[in-house]
């Protein structure tokens with residue numbers, strides 16, 4: 001056994017672990033990373049980046065098909081699926097290499113990590129490392145498939161869906177969360193007969209209902225069969241097809257397809273770490289328990305990212321990685337504030353993006369709020385560019401007009417939300433927001449309408465008809 005010693009050892013070199021390593025190094029600590037590979041992290045290898053690269057192709061296909069509305073008819077459109085996958089592979093290889101080069105600037109132990117004691121970890125069979133502090137950033141894996149018949153019938157998960165060599169003719173997507181919605185729409189737009197099956201009344205069950213129902217309608221309008229409030233009882237094979245036995249409001253039904261995409265969530269990747277030996281409390285489904293400063297039940301060990309089972313978003317993993325590294329190196333207890341950080345987006349079309357509180361959050365906590373909503377169908381620039389699906393919504397404190405949250409369902413929603421993130425970061429009220437100049441005609445100026453609506457409701461300002469809005 002080779003023995004090594006470092007100030008800080010980070011287990012997992014994905015988004016959270018890499019961010020922690022950089023921060024700890026910048027603070028002067030001797031930092032080492034452990035990763036069993038493949039190096040690069042989920043986001044680059046099998047998450048955000050490959051999925052968004054693929055979705056770029058299906059979104060373009062959709063726009064080209066809709067071109068006739070703008071007087072552009074592209075004629076017969078062909079899809080070169082091998083090219084789409086090759087492009088994705090090349091782009092991801094570039095991103096991964098860039099990240100791997102940066103990871104290799106740190107002392108890197110390649111192998112599976114297992115704790116031996118509260119301050120000691122083993123990597124593979126031959127290396128034992130002692131450290132003053134550890135940061136666990138081991139990410140997540142696809143949740144085990146517990147649905148009766150699924151293992152025997154065969155299925156693909158999101159990892160496999162991003163690596164397909166040919167398109168199935170038909171697809172049953174189990175789950176209407178962001179992975180099911182994004183990938184379901186991708187496959188459908190490429191010509192796969194797609195059905196999304198979910199237990200909730202609308203796609204993205206955690207979102208505000210107006211957002212979720214509207215998205216579900218748009219997705220249905222483009223030909224995807226969305227089966228809401230439907231339980232999947234079991235799956236099995238029949239004549240070379242995969243069959244799902246469903247129950248909807250007490251009525252049984254069977255649906256068959258060439259392939260099943262299992263998109264029912266992810267769980268923290270913590271099995272095999274022997275957290276018990278490290279005196280770290282964790283649960284297989286909800287992940288490693290951490291306090292506000294990201295310390296685990298062992299005060300020398302921190303945990304960040306998907307391994308903690310919350311949010312499962314890259315920017316949260318990075319935020320937590322940086323915070324945990326500061327707390328570890330400086331022996332501090334800076335708490336994590338998620339109010340803005342929990343902002344999130346879904347790359348459906350139209351996209352969903354949310355910052356701060358939702359209406360469901362505010363209703364559950366009893367906060368008194370005012371709401372402004374504006375449809376893209378009423379918005380000049382959206383009409384010009386034929387991107388009229390969806391709406392923006394702003395929520396503000398009823399007494400002060402301080403913006404508490406905002407949502408967008410619309411084209412480029414993931415970019416549009418950033419204006420609201422900045423406004424909320426500086427604690428803006430709707431009155432302050434309305435004074436910010438907005439270019440015309442732009443999609444971004446749509447945010448002025450809900451701000452104006454709230455201001456009018458507060459009856460505190462005389463709203464001048466804006467010269468900017470033709």
Ligand SMILES: Cc1cc2nc3c(=O)[nH]c(=O)nc-3n(C[C@H](O)[C@H](O)[C@H](O)COP(=O)(O)OP(=O)(O)OC[C@H]3O[C@@H](n4cnc5c(N)ncnc54)[C@H](O)[C@@H]3O)c2cc1C
Nearest residue numbers: 012014015016036041042047048113139305306312313314
């Ligand atoms: C299809 C898909 C699309 C997504 N799209 C988005 C998106 O658009 N936006 C977004 O914000 N998020 C997205 N996500 C989620 C995002 O990818 C994750 O939240 C994020 O990558 C998690 O980062 P992490 O650092 O916690 O873990 P990871 O990046 O998974 O890193 C964990 C690392 O730990 C290593 N490891 C694990 N166990 C051990 C061990 N015992 N020993 C040694 N090494 C170990 C692994 O090899 C890995 O490198 C998506 C996820 C999926 C699946």
